[in-house]
Amino acid sequence: MTKKKLILLDGNSLAFRAFFALHNVLEKFRTSDGLHTNAIYAFNTMLNLILSKGQPTDMLVAFDAGKTTFRTQLFADYKGNRPHTPSEFLEQLPYIKELLTARGIKSYELANYEADDIIGTIAHQAEAQDYEVMIVTGDKDLTQLVNDHTTVAVTVKGVTDLEYYTQQHFQDKMGISPQQFIDLKALMGDPSDNYPGVTKVGEKTGLRLIKQYGSLEAIYQNIDQMKASKLKEHLIADRDQAFLSQKLARIDVQAPITIKVKDLTYEGDQLPELINFYEKMNFQSFLRQLDAGESPTASQQKNSDFQLLTAANLPQILQTTTTTTVILEALGDNYHTADLIGLALGNEHGIYVTDQPEILSEPQLRQFLADAQKPKAVFDLKRDYVLLWRQNVRLAGVDFDALLASYLLDVNNNSNDLGELVRDYDYNDLQADADFYGRGAKQKIPAPDLVRQHLANKVAAIQFLQQKLPPKLQEHDQDQLFDEIELPLSQVLAQMEIAGIKVDVATLNQMQQDYRQRLQDLEAEIYKKAGHQFNINSPQQLSQVLFEELGLKPIKKTQRGYSTSVDVLQKLEKQSPIISDILAYRQVAKMQSTYVVGLLNSIAADGKIHTRYQQTLTQTGRLSSVDPNLQNIPARDEGREIRKAFIASHEGWEIFSSDYSQIELRVLAHLSGDQNMQQAFKDNYDIHAHTAMQIFGLQSPAEVTPDMRRKAKATNFGIVYGISDYGLSQNIHISRKQAAQFIAAYFEKYPAVKEYMNKMVQKARTDGYVETIMHRRRYLPDIHSRSHNVRAFAERTAMNTPIQGSAADIIKIAMINMQRRLTQEQLQATMLLQVHDELIFEAPAQEIPILEKIVPEVMNSAVHLDIPLKVESAHSTTWYDAKG
DNA sequence: GCGATCACG
DNA sequence: ACGTACGTGATCGCG
Numbered sequence: 025m026t027k028k029k030l031i032l033l034d035g036n037s038l039a040f041r042a043f044f045a046l047h048n049v050l051e052k053f054r055t056s057d058g059l060h061t062n063a064i065y066a067f068n069t070m071l072n073l074i075l076s077k078g079q080p081t082d083m084l085v086a087f088d089a090g091k092t093t094f095r096t097q098l099f100a101d102y103k104g105n106r107p108h109t110p111s112e113f114l115e116q117l118p119y120i121k122e123l124l125t126a127r128g129i130k131s132y133e134l135a136n137y138e139a140d141d142i143i144g145t146i147a148h149q150a151e152a153q154d155y156e157v158m159i160v161t162g163d164k165d166l167t168q169l170v171n172d173h174t175t176v177a178v179t180v181k182g183v184t185d186l187e188y189y190t191q192q193h194f195q196d197k198m199g200i201s202p203q204q205f206i207d208l209k210a211l212m213g214d215p216s217d218n219y220p221g222v223t224k225v226g227e228k229t230g231l232r233l234i235k236q237y238g239s240l241e242a243i244y245q246n247i248d249q250m251k252a253s254k255l256k257e258h259l260i261a262d263r264d265q266a267f268l269s270q271k272l273a274r275i276d277v278q279a280p281i282t283i284k285v286k287d288l289t290y291e292g293d294q295l296p297e298l299i300n301f302y303e304k305m306n307f308q309s310f311l312r313q314l315d316a317g318e319s320p321t322a323s324q325q326k327n328s329d330f331q332l333l334t335a336a337n338l339p340q341i342l343q344t345t346t347t348t349t350v351i352l353e354a355l356g357d358n359y360h361t362a363d364l365i366g367l368a369l370g371n372e373h374g375i376y377v378t379d380q381p382e383i384l385s386e387p388q389l390r391q392f393l394a395d396a397q398k399p400k401a402v403f404d405l406k407r408d409y410v411l412l413w414r415q416n417v418r419l420a421g422v423d424f425d426a427l428l429a430s431y432l433l434d435v436n437n438n439s440n441d442l443g444e445l446v447r448d449y450d451y452n453d454l455q456a457d458a459d460f461y462g463r464g465a466k467q468k469i470p471a472p473d474l475v476r477q478h479l480a481n482k483v484a485a486i487q488f489l490q491q492k493l494p495p496k497l498q499e500h501d502q503d504q505l506f507d508e509i510e511l512p513l514s515q516v517l518a519q520m521e522i523a524g525i526k527v528d529v530a531t532l533n534q535m536q537q538d539y540r541q542r543l544q545d546l547e548a549e550i551y552k553k554a555g556h557q558f559n560i561n562s563p564q565q566l567s568q569v570l571f572e573e574l575g576l577k578p579i580k581k582t583q584r585g586y587s588t589s590v591d592v593l594q595k596l597e598k599q600s601p602i603i604s605d606i607l608a609y610r611q612v613a614k615m616q617s618t619y620v621v622g623l624l625n626s627i628a629a630d631g632k633i634h635t636r637y638q639q640t641l642t643q644t645g646r647l648s649s650v651d652p653n654l655q656n657i658p659a660r661d662e663g664r665e666i667r668k669a670f671i672a673s674h675e676g677w678e679i680f681s682s683d684y685s686q687i688e689l690r691v692l693a694h695l696s697g698d699q700n701m702q703q704a705f706k707d708n709y710d711i712h713a714h715t716a717m718q719i720f721g722l723q724s725p726a727e728v729t730p731d732m733r734r735k736a737k738a739t740n741f742g743i744v745y746g747i748s749d750y751g752l753s754q755n756i757h758i759s760r761k762q763a764a765q766f767i768a769a770y771f772e773k774y775p776a777v778k779e780y781m782n783k784m785v786q787k788a789r790t791d792g793y794v795e796t797i798m799h800r801r802r803y804l805p806d807i808h809s810r811s812h813n814v815r816a817f818a819e820r821t822a823m824n825t826p827i828q829g830s831a832a833d834i835i836k837i838a839m840i841n842m843q844r845r846l847t848q849e850q851l852q853a854t855m856l857l858q859v860h861d862e863l864i865f866e867a868p869a870q871e872i873p874i875l876e877k878i879v880p881e882v883m884n885s886a887v888h889l890d891i892p893l894k895v896e897s898a899h900s901t902t903w904y905d906a907k908g
Numbered sequence: 909g910c911g912a913t914c915a916c917g
Numbered sequence: 918a919c920g921t922a923c924g925t926g927a928t929c930g931c932g
């Protein structure tokens with residue numbers, strides 16, 4: 025007989041995690057009676073995962089019984105600092121228990137004991153009966169129960185991402201045994217459970233002591249031999265607290281439970297009850313899964329009715345007074361080169377589909393698509409605009425883009441695949457393209473009737489989203505962002521992508537040869553110094569040479585070995601002459617592979633590079649650039665030479681570039697309302713020098729040394745990123761203490777900045793999101809994480825996103841206005857690139873003086889802030905020199 | 909397919 | 918004491 029497997033769930037902690045996993049859609053999960061169901065839903069998702077992955081024979085979910093336990097009797101303040109539990113969560117707990125019954129899973133609670141103790145006791149008994157035990161929890165404390173029979177899975181993020189603690193994993197990670205964990209907690213205390221431990225002892229010191237002495241008892245037995253120190257004094261003073269904490273930390277494995285292991289058989293879903301429950305909760309997707317007996321498949325998706333689109337019925341279909349949904353089907357991501365394979369239209373006349381893209385030669389259809397008075401709905405306007413441009417049709421009249429709308433509502437729901445995206449709105453009647461056409465090498469076009477059906481289903485999906493999303497945009501106050509920024513920006517970006525930027529192949533070829541020679545020379549030199557050949561590009565082989573053969577001292581570890589990154593190598597530079605060769609080799613190799621060769625491979629038939637801007641990708645609202653990335657062309661040092669290859673596309677034209685000066689700090693000055701910082705910008709001071717005066721307490725700008733300015737600049741950056749003293753200290757190579765002083769001085773001189781930072785974190789906590797000046801929204805569910813690490817990251821994000829995102833809003837508005845202005849003034853000048861705070865154009869030489877006037881004018885007036893914006897411009901025959 | 913590295917703002 | 922800057926994309930080696 026196979027071994028029995030018992031899975032034990034920590035009900036309260038997992039339900040709580042489930043609640044916050046879907047906290048950002050809290051209001052989306054409500055029954056008609058008003059009951060919130062997000063935690064119930066996420067809990068069930070987790071159950072599905074655990075049941076299918078874990079295949080238990082027996083199962084139990086343990087819950088906390090109430091506020092008072094034997095621990096509160098030991099220590100009145102136990103868990104005394106827990107914030108008020110949200111009622112939206114508490115109301116769901118009874119239903120989670122009901123769910124468990126319907127799924128054939130036992131649950132249990134016991135007065136005076138926590139769920140931990142129930143789990144510990146049952147696990148203990150099951151181990152004795154040779155069960156394999158797995159415990160699932162959101163609380164690391166339970167890892168003390170790990171042993172040969174028992175694994176503890178702790179949630180890392182959400183409820184489906186689990187870290188599995190086996191005996192081995194625990195030992196590897198902590199360096200102590202699971203049983204010693206109790207003594208570690210005794211020393212550290214636990215802020216979330218509100219018990220103290222020993223003063224000034226945290227995880228680091230605690231681990232050191234446990235490793236040295238083995239146990240709490242051993243520490244105190246040997247305390248007299250310990251040499252005098254503050255630590256020793258604290259240990260002695262807090263002895264009682266430590267032993268009390270040990271009692272609190274230890275999970276009781278002898279709790280007086282009234283159930284037996286043999287009663288815990290997992291019964292499986294109780295179908296009538298479960299269907300009933302899902303219906304009550306309005307869990308459509310779970311109901312469908314039950315229906316299918318497994319996950320939903322193509323066979324049960326509802327296909328939309330449609331008819332063939334022909335030249336004959338086109339006139340009737342285009343005779344419409346409502347919005348027409350348009351699908352242009354082309355395979356692959358790169359719409360600059362992909363071929364059309366079909367077209368579909370949908371409106372009040374029905375859905376019409378063809379797999380003959382040649383229908384685009386019909387003048388009526390071409391006219392309709394280009395008619396700004398005929399409203400249209402699409403998925404990915406930019407893509408469609410470019411596809412049609414290549415057919416010499418200028419798409420107009422699009423007033424709904426399901427991709428853009430979905431992205432604005434939640435920047436995480438941004439799949440470039442319509443089928444995947446609608447699934448997030450519980451719509452399952454469209455396959456993902458990757459499923460329909462196959463992925464990678466296996467991609468092929470299915471039979472025409474299937475393709476037509478797929479396109480019809482796409483039309484229906486967009487129609488569904490057009491009903492569903494606009495009210496939500498309005499709720500979020502995002503109508504302007506959608507209608508006046510992202511939608512028009514799509515067309516501007518399409519035009520920039522189509523324009524492309526000219527590249528001088530001869531320059532790149534010459535660089536390729538030079539780099540090839542230098543790489544050969546450096547390679548020979550490195551092999552000579554190492555004593556043998558090896559692959560310098562392999563961090564593994566390189567660290568073998570450096571740290572084993574040459575005996576250099578490793579500074580930093582990575583997951584697989586020792587780090588060989590630039591900052592590490594720089595610290596080793598004095599120790600061996602090979603290091604500078606390696607640094608040089610790395611730099612040249614990067615230039616060669618990514619830039620020279622990479623760019624040469626991306627040049628289109630017209631001698632230009634046409635990047636694609638991802639408009640629905642970043643979490644902050646910035647654009648990104650792919651295939652190739654033209655937003656990370658080297659700008660400093662030698663690498664900047666690459667920019668000499670970027671030239672204007674006509675004889676007698678130039679490259680013209682304007683960038684916002686300090687836009688993020690200006691945005692911060694505006695958002696925070698800090699008077700001191702605002703004054704500095706109003707007076708057009710050098711802001712980094714000004715900050716240097718503030719944090720170094722100087723009286724006049726003349727006292728600011730270049731080094732002070734450098735440090736102040738780094739501090740300004742740090743503030744924008746959501747400051748930490750450690751991060752700043754690493755960045756400018758100062759002590760952490762000094763960094764902390766800088767930050768304190770900074771906040772003292774710019775007090776409103778500090779208030780603003782606190783306000784953003786608070787807003788993320790109470791509203792679940794932060795937003796930009798144009799109401800671009802980012803949800804931050806991690807702000808409630810129990811993990812310090814994850815939570816701190818969310819807090820920095822809460823501070824940074826409104827700043828970075830508002831700057832992104834501003835340049836987007838400037839781009840739209842700029843494109844209009846160029847048309848108005850009938851200029852030949854063309855906007856080519858955007859690099860976050862910079863716009864790059866090409867123009868006939870005689871238009872340069874005009875650009876010098878109007879580009880800063882348009883950029884400066886994009887929005888009205890409490891402080892002025894500032895723009896700097898430059899121009900030349902190549903991008904290299906078109907930079908101030 | 910993922911981690912390490914390094915390019916940009 | 919905790920473990921760190923924010924946002925990206927391309928290339929490489931390795932499993």
